[in-house]
Amino acid sequence: MRQAGRWRTSSYSGNSGNCVEVGRVGGGAAVRDTKDRGAGYFTATGGQWSAFVAAVKGGRYDG
Structure with a gap:
């Protein structure tokens, strides 16, 4: 398995820890x-x- 590089967290994550x-x-x-x-x-x-990403931006997973 190849190692992933340069991990990043979304700026929308805030400080929730999730x-x-x-x-x-x-x-x-x-x-x-x-x-x-x-x-x-x-x-x-x-x-x-x-x-x-397109599905998320299109609201497919909105509750």
Whole structure:
């Protein structure tokens, strides 16, 4: 498994402690929980990540 580089947390996360971090890996993205970084991360291809971001921006996951 390739190591993800340059993790970053969204500026929208605030100080709630319930955050995820995103890093680049290969041609896609890796995501991990900031509260349990040692648990590992999951990866998505560039296309999968783009589709997810578009869905979030489009309100698909709004409660």
